[in-house]
Amino acid sequence: MDKFQTFTSTALPLNIENIDTDQIIPARFLKATDRKDFGNNLFRDWRFEEDGSKKAFVLNQAHEANILIAGNNFGCGSSREHAAWALYDYGFRVIISSFFADIFRGNALNNGLLPLQVSEAQLSNLFKIIEENPTTQFTVDLEKETLSSNAFLEDISFEIDPYKKMCLLNGYSDLDFLLLKKEQIEQFALSRF
Amino acid sequence: MKKTLFDKIWDAHVVETINGDHQILYIDKHFIHEVTSPQAFDELERKGIPIANIASIVATADHNVPTVNQHLPIQEQLSRLQVDKLIENCKKHDIELYGLGHPYQGIVHVIGPELGITQPGMTIVCGDSHTSTHGAFGNIAFGIGTSQVTQVLATQALLLTKPKTMRITVNGQLKNNVFPKDVILYLLMHLGTNAGTGYFIEYAGSVFKEMSMEGRMTVCNMSIEMGARGGLIAPDETTFTYLQGREFAPKGEEFNMKCQQWSKLFSDQDAIFDKAYEFEASDISPMLTYGTNPGMGIKINEVIPKIKNTSDEKALNYMGLQAGQQLLNKAIDYVFIGSCTNARIEDFRIAANYIKGKTKAKNVEVWIVPGSQQVAQQIKEEQIDAVFEAANIPIRQAGCSACLGMNEDKIPAGKYCVSTSNRNFEGRQGKGARTILASPLTAAAAAIEGKIIDVSQLN
Numbered sequence: 001m002d003k004f005q006t007f008t009s010t011a012l013p014l015n016i017e018n019i020d021t022d023q024i025i026p027a028r029f030l031k032a033t034d035r036k037d038f039g040n041n042l043f044r045d046w047r048f049e050e051d052g053s054k055k056a057f058v059l060n061q062a063h064e065a066n067i068l069i070a071g072n073n074f075g076c077g078s079s080r081e082h083a084a085w086a087l088y089d090y091g092f093r094v095i096i097s098s099f100f101a102d103i104f105r106g107n108a109l110n111n112g113l114l115p116l117q118v119s120e121a122q123l124s125n126l127f128k129i130i131e132e133n134p135t136t137q138f139t140v141d142l143e144k145e146t147l148s149s150n151a152f153l154e155d156i157s158f159e160i161d162p163y164k165k166m167c168l169l170n171g172y173s174d175l176d177f178l179l180l181k182k183e184q185i186e187q188f189a190l191s192r193f
Numbered sequence: 194m195k196k197t198l199f200d201k202i203w204d205a206h207v208v209e210t211i212n213g214d215h216q217i218l219y220i221d222k223h224f225i226h227e228v229t230s231p232q233a234f235d236e237l238e239r240k241g242i243p244i245a246n247i248a249s250i251v252a253t254a255d256h257n258v259p260t261v262n263q264h265l266p267i268q269e270q271l272s273r274l275q276v277d278k279l280i281e282n283c284k285k286h287d288i289e290l291y292g293l294g295h296p297y298q299g300i301v302h303v304i305g306p307e308l309g310i311t312q313p314g315m316t317i318v319c320g321d322s323h324t325s326t327h328g329a330f331g332n333i334a335f336g337i338g339t340s341q342v343t344q345v346l347a348t349q350a351l352l353l354t355k356p357k358t359m360r361i362t363v364n365g366q367l368k369n370n371v372f373p374k375d376v377i378l379y380l381l382m383h384l385g386t387n388a389g390t391g392y393f394i395e396y397a398g399s400v401f402k403e404m405s406m407e408g409r410m411t412v413c414n415m416s417i418e419m420g421a422r423g424g425l426i427a428p429d430e431t432t433f434t435y436l437q438g439r440e441f442a443p444k445g446e447e448f449n450m451k452c453q454q455w456s457k458l459f460s461d462q463d464a465i466f467d468k469a470y471e472f473e474a475s476d477i478s479p480m481l482t483y484g485t486n487p488g489m490g491i492k493i494n495e496v497i498p499k500i501k502n503t504s505d506e507k508a509l510n511y512m513g514l515q516a517g518q519q520l521l522n523k524a525i526d527y528v529f530i531g532s533c534t535n536a537r538i539e540d541f542r543i544a545a546n547y548i549k550g551k552t553k554a555k556n557v558e559v560w561i562v563p564g565s566q567q568v569a570q571q572i573k574e575e576q577i578d579a580v581f582e583a584a585n586i587p588i589r590q591a592g593c594s595a596c597l598g599m600n601e602d603k604i605p606a607g608k609y610c611v612s613t614s615n616r617n618f619e620g621r622q623g624k625g626a627r628t629i630l631a632s633p634l635t636a637a638a639a640a641i642e643g644k645i646i647d648v649s650q651l652n
Contacts, residue, residue: 017504018386018486022618027599031257031271033231033278045620050606071504073387076420076486077618078597079322080229081338102390102422103322103336110340161354163215173340178348179242181209181217185350188208188219189246 001112004168007093008139011067012058013130019070020077021104025086027078038082039089059090067138069096069126074115075104084111094140096147098123109164110173116140116147116158125152142168195461197358198427199393202333202458206316208350217350221315224301225252225288225342227279228599229320233343234282244286245349251310252283252290255300259601260562260589263293272600297440299565299591302326302533306410307567309439313428313455318345323533323615324423325416329409330436331428331458333393336417356422357391357467360460362398365474370648372543373408374535374613374632376400377415378480382490384470389421392468395460396426400474406435407539414534415615418487427459479648481520482617482630484508489617493635493647494521511619512627513607520629520645527610528559528640529622531589532596535613535633536564538571544637545580547651553585554643560602561586562594586640598623611639 029041047057054060068087074097075083084107087095093113100108100115108115118126129136129151138149142165146155160168167173178185196204208217230252237244244250257272267273276293283290291297297304302323305311311327317334318324320342327334337351344351361380394416401409409426416424433452436442443451460466478492485508491497499516500506509515530536530544541563553559561581563569569591572578578588595602596614598621604610606625613636614621617628629645638646 015503016507017502020486020616020618022597022616022621026620026624027256027597028624030228030599031275033275034235035232045624050624073390073420076386077322077417077616079320079336079338081232081320081340084338099387099390101387101420103338107338107340110338161214163212174352175236175340175344175347178217178344178350178352181350182245182348185208185217185219185245185348189349192219 001171001173003171004093004112004114004142006139006141006143007066008137009066010063010135011069011096011126011130011138012063012065013127014058014068014070015127017071018073018076021075021080021083022077024075024083025080030080030082035085037089038086039091042086042090066091066093067096067140068092068094069123069130072097072099072120074100076101079103081107081111084108084113088113096123096126109168112168112171114140114142114168118147118156118158122156195464197460197464197466198331198395198425198458199333199358200464202314202316203355206333214354215352216355218316218353219350220318220345221249222310222317223250223345224305224317224319224324225250226256226301226319226321227254227275228256229339230282230342231275231278232339233346236343237346242347244346247287249349250288251305252279252288253298253301253304254279254292256593256597257600258293258592260592260594263590269601296566299567300533300536300593302414303536303564303568306330306406307439307565309436309442312436312442313432313458318351322417323414325421326410326414326533328413328416328423328425329406330432331425331455333423333425335422356393359389359392359394359421359468360466360470361394361396362469362471363396363400363474364398364471365400367400367474367477368649370479370634370651371477372632372634373404373411375480376477377412378482378487378490378630379477380472381415381418381488382480383472384419386418386486386488387420389416389419392421394419394421394424395466396424397460401426402429405539406431407537410537411534415487418615428455479632479635481635481645482628483512483514483520485511485617485619487615487617487630491520493649494519521647522644523609524644525557525611525629525639526608527604528557528636529562529595529610529612529614530633530636531560531562531564531594532614533564533593534615536562536568538568540613540633541568541572541577542575543633545577547634547637548584548586548641549580551584551641553640556643557640559586559640560589560595562589563591565591584641595622597621598626604628611636611645
């Protein structure tokens with residue numbers, strides 16, 4: 001996993017609630033046996049017509065955004081980690097929403113993608129800011145747990161589990177941690193049977 | 194201390210608590226399938242990590258398999274490659290695989306229970322969100338991502354924070370022709386698609402006590418549609434009777450001993466749940482969905498509610514429906530009876546009971562897809578196949594089929610499908626497909642009538 005670094009970028013707004021992982025990456029694109037190139041099919045059916053031509057969709061504008069701002073309950077539905085892979089591969093490093101589905105949140109964190117949760121009021125303000133000026137720059141500082149921008153005076157502070165924060169900043173995964181505990185897990189299994 | 198059923202099982206599986214918040218949870222059973230496992234095996238191989246407990250793993254091929262001509266090679270190249278990869282990985286690691294052609298093959302959440310692999314008190318995971326199904330037996334079962342599949346393969350454990358607990362109680366008598374599917378769609382209509390996020394749900398009350406195991410599985414299956422990682426029901430005589438004699442269930446004296454242990458799996462009286470809801474069975478009607486998430490439901494004779502925001506507007510546009518409109522008498526194009534939600538023998542009995550002596554409507558394409566080879570076999574033994582065939586409805590072979598638009602069974606764009614599956618998301622059953630979720634009876638009736646009819650009015 002890559003280390004999460006502080007960055008500044010524009011953000012794309014996707015003001016739709018309950019965006020499920022079938023929209024993020026439709027099932028017919030889950031047939032790969034590796035983790036590569038899922039970004040090509042990110043939001044496939046919202047981005048492209050049947051003939052491959054582009055629809056009027058926010059991702060189809062010229063942009064260099066590494067941040068996606070989305071409506072409440074982002075990532076619900078299927079457990080497919082391919083959704084996190086697709087968002088990351090496309091270039092997103094942060095998803096901002098007022099609520100994330102459980103499995104998606106975990107999958108994102110396991111892949112260096114930060115689910116940044118803000119309040120409903122903060123979310124609608126962010127949508128408003130981008131609507132007024134789509135080139136607004138935002139800075140995400142994970143170390144300080146802040147989202148800042150020239151468009152607002154006071155930084156938005158967000159919360160993240162301290163362990164997950166440490167993992168993101170250092171590029172560690174749960175697997176690394178669990179492998180350190182393997183002997184203890186084996187002992188536990190023996191004590192149960 | 195008073196404990197909930199969930200607490201009892203969870204706490205018994207905690208290897209270590211770290212910094213108060215995180216816990217290493219030991220996993221008893223790990224189901225794998227072709228879609229979410231290849232990258233996990235790859236990572237282990239790349240890092241030279243062995244598999245921790247091969248005996249805990251059971252594999253099947255379900256998402257990508259065709260549901261006709263399963264004796265032939267899979268036509269679609271990428272699907273074939275993915276299934277081949279599963280076969281290769283299982284062979285390499287000596288993992289039990291119930292692949293195509295095996296008498297135990299089927300949808301992972303159908304075969305686990307019917308083989309008696311799924312048992313009370315266990316922790317069960319699978320790289321599939323509908324793993325919540327297994328909770329019907331009184332265990333902790335939940336879907337995981339591929340990174341977590343890797344972790345379980347490598348260590349037989351996961352690092353988690355303990356979810357909160359929620360109890361949903363439904364007491365009273367269900368009305369005529371109201372099925373477990375209607376119960377869960379009703380709960381979703383009331384609670385929405387994220388009420389359960391961060392929680393494990395225990396279903397309690399007379400309605401679930403009196404429900405068959407098949408029905409309990411339908412309910413627990415859709416816990417994830419409320420956002421909950423899982424749902425569970427305390428095991429009882431119904432659970433034990435279902436398990437007795439199943440292939441991998443304990444046998445003889447061991448079974449009796451297990452039943453005694455399992456009988457202790459219930460929430461203590463006065464155990465505290467973080468959230469609790471109560472509903473009256475008599476208020477539940479046959480249900481339909483009209484939108485693009487499973488929480489967008491109505492009682493079968495109600496009208497589509499007013500639009501509240503742009504998300505609702507988008508959903509109704511996609512569905513080609515309008516607020517204020519009824520779905521009753523709406524002509525439909527497809528009927529799908531299948532999926533890990535409703536593809537067990539009881540579901541096909543319900544459908545066949547209605548279809549018997551009738552003929553399929555000409556305007557409708559009907560897909561009857563058993564959840565497993567064993568369910569298909571039982572359909573034959575009970576001569577239910579003859580009922581469907583006489584109605585001009587062929588029975589397909591076991592697999593996930595039209596639930597998820599991944600294999601060959603896809604609903605065409607713009608077409609309406611009354612489906613017993615679990616998700617009505619945009620494009621879920623195929624690009625542009627319009628899904629109306631319902632019970633097996635409502636689906637069967639739509640297959641015969643060619644339109645949605647009010648099954649609450651039937652005898």
